[in-house]
Amino acid sequence: MLDIKVIREQPDEVKRQLARFAIDGAVVDRVLSFDERRRTLLREVEELKALRNTVSKEISKLKDAAERETKIAAMREVGDRISALDKEVALVEEGQRAAMLDIRNLPHPDVPDGQDDSENPVIYQEGEERQLPFPAKPHWELAEALGIISFTQGVKLAGSRFYVMHGLGARLQRATIQWLLDLHIRQGYSEVYTPFVVKEAALWASGQLPKFRDNLYRDEESGLWLVPTAEVPVTSLYTDELLEAANLPIRHVAYTPCFRKEQLSAGRDVRGIKRGHQFDKVEMYRFELPENSYAALEQLRRDAEECARLLGLPFRTKILCTGDIGFGSAKTYDVEVWAPGQAEWLEVSSCSNVETFQARRANLRYRPEPGAKPEYLHTLNGSGLGLPRTIIAIIENYQQEDGSIVVPEVLRPYMGGIEVMR
RNA sequence: GGGGAGGUGGCGGAGCGGUUGAACGUGCUCGUCUCGAAAACGAGUAGGGCCUGAAAACCCUCGAGAGUUCGAAUCUCUCCCUCCCCGCCA
Known part of the structure; x- marks a missing residue:
């Protein structure tokens, strides 16, 4: 959500920015007209409330019964007017909020x-679109031949776009998750285990x-939603709290x-586990001071790239253009790894600085220093990494001519020392 | 699932229809004292809105929502959550 003050004070600048996404500036005008209406109503109703408050106090002190009655009658009318106005304010506020969201x-x-x-644009690359000898x-061919992934069983159990992992396949994924978590902990992240279902509010917040x-x-x-990414529960971890600057970043x-x-990608990427x-994912999430958030984004991106590097996968990083960047993001990097089997780059991580966008929705604030007014903090999220595509890249990069798959060195300790899946 | 208790400020805890945004305690900040600290003493210490150069004033907020009333933290209804006891399942 944007800052209403920014919309109020620089509507043309906001429109200009939105125009880069081919978004009609009329939404800004809509917000502004709600805002103006709201403030007009507020001024009126607050004046009435002030009147009622003072007169009510007077009433409590009045001895004269007749005078008392007159004032009570007058306030009855004021009260009616107030509740009518309150309802209107609520409607206008709702409209404004919906428009802002x-x-x-x-x-x-x-x-x-x-x-x-x-x-x-690609801004960084390590390794290349390698060809195998x-x-x-x-x-999907390699995995099925090895018996480590069954697509037919997935369909049997839950329908299309589901699969079952067996034996070393399941173990490879579990090992990768474990390794990724340990890596990020070394990078300074603290592990959280959250519910996999959340209330609706969490989805609005993120x-x-x-x-x-x-x-x-x-x-x-139950009205609960299954999480589409860990970003959702983690965003709401500190909702409505006032964090101390000294405890940041988190x-x-x-x-x-x-x-x-x-549903929007029906018919796309139907083969394999892409x-x-x-699907499983390890997600990094940062609550940062605004002044540090762009340095944090670079760090986040490097933390994600490190995963691919240590796994020995060729990777490249792109900055997303206006046509591709997510709704809440101010700036996003995608990290892609090369998959020689399908000869394509696979997005395994998306690292975004959403600035105060989620913080406003989730009411995530901090106090810059003791006694100072609370401010919204900046939040960032980045996959580290998405599992299926990482597994694809491992399988396809580490395949051998006989169909066996070498286990990346860093994962071997997590695989009981197994060096080759065959 | 049955029965009971309760949700108030950073925390603990009063208030149970009017001057209480909230006693008292505690924590925190600043000051006095001190060589320094502790103690003691004094002052300050919620968030949001609106307005504004900034502030004051004003409005809202005592789990959430709705209602009664001139007026509600205080009364009524609905919902959510927490704790305790019994039962059931793991």
């Missing part, structure tokens, strides 16, 4: 213009709602499964 975050100056993901196979309603699973009976790493309906309804 619909406005995406403004981009950082670094964000380039672009139509879609094809226009995201033999015909590379896609991961910005999933209202935009991605159709992509989320929900239990009607950096968390969380492993969770993620659940997404993927895009499932359920």
Whole structure:
């Protein structure tokens, strides 16, 4: 959510920024007209309330019964007027909030213009689009041949876009999760284990709602939603708290499964494990002082890149253009790893600084110094990493001509010393 | 699932229809005292809104929402949450 003061004071600048996303500036005008109406009503109703408060005090001291009655009668009318106005204020506030929730975050100056993901500039690369010395196979062929992933069983149990991992496949994933968590803990993140279902408020707070309603699973009976990413529960960890600057930054790493309906990408990436309804992810999340948040974004990105580097996977990092950057983000880097089997770059991490966007929605504040007024803090999130695509890249990069798969060195201690999956 | 208790400021804890945004204690900040500290003493110490150059004033907030009333932390209703006892399941 944007700062209403910014919208109020620099509406043209906000419109100019939104225009980069081909968003009509009329939304800004709508917010402003709600805001003006709201303030007009507020002035009126508050004046009446002040009147009622003072007269009510007088009434309590009045001895004269007749005079008392007159004042009570007068206040009865004032009271009616107040409750009518209060209702109107509530309506206007609701309208304003809804309009505000619909406005995406403004981009950082670094964000380039672009139509879609094809226009995201690569800003860093390590390794290349390597060719294997033999015909590379896609991961689904390798995994099925090795018996470590069953797609048919996934369909049997839960339908398309589900799969079952067996034996060394399941173990490889578990080892990778464990290794990633340990790595991020060494990088200074503290581990959290959260519920995998959350109340609706958490989804508004992180910005999933209202935009991605159709992509989320929900239990009607309890009103709880399955998390689409650990970012959702972690964002709301400190909701409504007032954090002390001395305790910041707070950096968390969380492993969770993620659940997404993927209705918008029906028919896309249907083969293999690239895009499932359920997948695992290790997520980094940072609560930072505003003045540090862009340095933190660079650090976050490096922390994500380190995962790929240590796994021995070729990777590159892009900065997302206006056509691809997420709704809540001011600036995002994507880290992609090379998958020779499918000959494509796979997004394994997306690192974003959402500045105060989530903090406003979640009411995440801190006190800059003792006695100072509370401020919204900046939050950042980045995958480290998404499991399926990491597994794909491992399988396809480490495949051998005979169909066996070498276990990346860093994972071997987590795999009971196994060096080759065959 | 049955029965009981309760949700008030950073924390503890009063208040149970009017001058209480909230006694008292405690924590914290500043000051006095001190060589320094402790103790003692004094002052200050919620968040939001609105307005504003800034402030004051004003409005709202005592789990959430609705209601009664001239007036509600205090009364009524609904919901949420916490704790204790019994039962049940693991």
